[in-house]
Amino acid sequence: MAVIPVELAGRSYEVHVGKGLLDEALSLACAFIGPYHGRKVPVVADRNALKHHGERLAHSLAADGFEIAWYLIEPGEAAKSWAGLQDLVDWLLGLGITRGDHVFALGGGVVGDLTGFACSIVKRGCGFVQLPTTLLAQVDSSVGGKTAINTSAGKNLVGAFHQPSLVLADLDALATLPEREMRAGYAEVLKYGVLGDAGFFDWLEEHGKKVLALEDAPLEHAVATSVAAKARIVAEDERETTGTRALLNLGHTFGHALEAETGFSDRLLHGEGVALGMVLAARYSARRGGISEDDAARVTRAIDKAGLPAEIAALGLECDGSALVAHMLHDKKMDAGGTLPFILLRGIGEAYLAKDVDLAGVAAFLDAQLQAH
Ligand SMILES: NC(=O)c1ccc[n+]([C@@H]2O[C@H](COP(=O)([O-])OP(=O)(O)OC[C@H]3O[C@@H](n4cnc5c(N)ncnc54)[C@H](O)[C@@H]3O)[C@@H](O)[C@H]2O)c1
Ligand SMILES: O=C(O)C(=O)C[C@@H](O)[C@H](O)[C@H](O)COP(=O)(O)O
Numbered sequence: 001m002a003v004i005p006v007e008l009a010g011r012s013y014e015v016h017v018g019k020g021l022l023d024e025a026l027s028l029a030c031a032f033i034g035p036y037h038g039r040k041v042p043v044v045a046d047r048n049a050l051k052h053h054g055e056r057l058a059h060s061l062a063a064d065g066f067e068i069a070w071y072l073i074e075p076g077e078a079a080k081s082w083a084g085l086q087d088l089v090d091w092l093l094g095l096g097i098t099r100g101d102h103v104f105a106l107g108g109g110v111v112g113d114l115t116g117f118a119c120s121i122v123k124r125g126c127g128f129v130q131l132p133t134t135l136l137a138q139v140d141s142s143v144g145g146k147t148a149i150n151t152s153a154g155k156n157l158v159g160a161f162h163q164p165s166l167v168l169a170d171l172d173a174l175a176t177l178p179e180r181e182m183r184a185g186y187a188e189v190l191k192y193g194v195l196g197d198a199g200f201f202d203w204l205e206e207h208g209k210k211v212l213a214l215e216d217a218p219l220e221h222a223v224a225t226s227v228a229a230k231a232r233i234v235a236e237d238e239r240e241t242t243g244t245r246a247l248l249n250l251g252h253t254f255g256h257a258l259e260a261e262t263g264f265s266d267r268l269l270h271g272e273g274v275a276l277g278m279v280l281a282a283r284y285s286a287r288r289g290g291i292s293e294d295d296a297a298r299v300t301r302a303i304d305k306a307g308l309p310a311e312i313a314a315l316g317l318e319c320d321g322s323a324l325v326a327h328m329l330h331d332k333k334m335d336a337g338g339t340l341p342f343i344l345l346r347g348i349g350e351a352y353l354a355k356d357v358d359l360a361g362v363a364a365f366l367d368a369q370l371q372a373h
């Protein structure tokens with residue numbers, strides 16, 4: 001078991017990583033449950049998280065004398081929408097939620113992002129506890145307080161920074177996760193190595209297969225190392241103002257554009273978009289004379305070896321590079337002068353924010369990538 005603190009002035013919280021946490025460590029979470037609503041705890045879950053882990057959660061809360069008021073969402077990115085937000089907020093208000101209450105989010109990044117955002121606005125803010133059940137949510141989305149919904153203009157364009165009070169990442173939950181989702185989460189694990197920890201990247205090259213196969217020790221090491229990396233970055237730059245936190249966006253400028261182009265659908269999962277985005281960022285960096293061609297190829301190989309998509313040509317998109325760049329114009333990193341900073345690489349473990357990227361050049365680069373292979 002690992003306990004990783006996220007140190008934020010006045011709002012520090014812990015991320016617990018280990019097996020059996022949904023069964024055992026919930027007494028920790030019970031400290032956050034107010035004496036409201038006839039001791040019913042509001043839990044937001046998607047149908048898959050409920051099906052596989054709802055009973056464990058209900059059982060464990062019952063031991064502390066609590067019942068659950070469930071709010072169910074359909075699995076998939078579509079729930080991160082205005083309509084999804086409105087329905088959830090109405091439900092919370094209907095429950096008589098107070099500002100001192102905590103809502104529990106049981107599921108992947110979709111459940112966490114939507115619940116966190118609803119909790120940031122309901123009565124101007126109530127608390128929430130993250131119970132992440134996907135690898136992606138355990139290593140990334142449940143930590144750091146970015147919450148959001150998507151709009152027709154793009155990914156995560158309406159949201160808030162709102163930190164959870166506690167995160168319990170139960171590694172046992174991953175046993176029921178479909179393989180494709182496990183791989184998608186692994187893309188964000190690789191991201192921490194590629195952006196800032198060459199040693200971790202080396203370790204993943206050697207042990208990544210064991211992580212994907214859910215071997216206990218490698219899995220816990222990968223999740224805890226990822227969470228610790230994210231916690232360090234978030235503690236340094238909570239609201240992405242200094243450029244440090246922007247590094248967590250490695251692969252996302254390209255990835256979010258690909259997600260938008262594929263309609264935020266099952267055609268391309270978020271982690272798959274990030275995987276492709278990291279390949280593109282590495283290749284684009286190599287072309288500018290940053291990372292070596294060999295190391296860019298190493299990044300591509302690690303992604304491919306994990307069974308993640310590594311070539312955008314294989315997506316069969318019917319668009320050109322300019323269409324992808326048009327999606328990027330909505331990116332939240334865009335500054336008032338119309339510059340879109342890109343997270344590029346000097347080497348493996350050495351990401352930086354480049355503010356001199358010419359978008360016409362990116363479109364031409366993408367045209368070539370869309371044709372290649
Ligand atoms: N807030 C952040 O910092 C942050 C970071 C990374 C990603 N995100 C967001 O997270 C979302 C992606 O999250 P995700 O990859 O977890 O996707 P997801 O929430 O859609 O979950 C993936 C699928 O797994 C199912 N599932 C969840 N837990 C399961 C389990 N234990 N067993 C079986 N099935 C299970 C879900 O029902 C869903 O079908 C995107 O919207 C992305 O933008 C946010
Ligand atoms: O926590 C962060 O900061 C990240 O950038 C983590 C990303 O993996 C995540 O997908 C995030 O939601 C993207 O942020 P956005 O600001 O580009 O929406």
Ligand SMILES: [Zn+2]
Nearest residue numbers: 188252270274
């Ligand atoms: Zn991401």
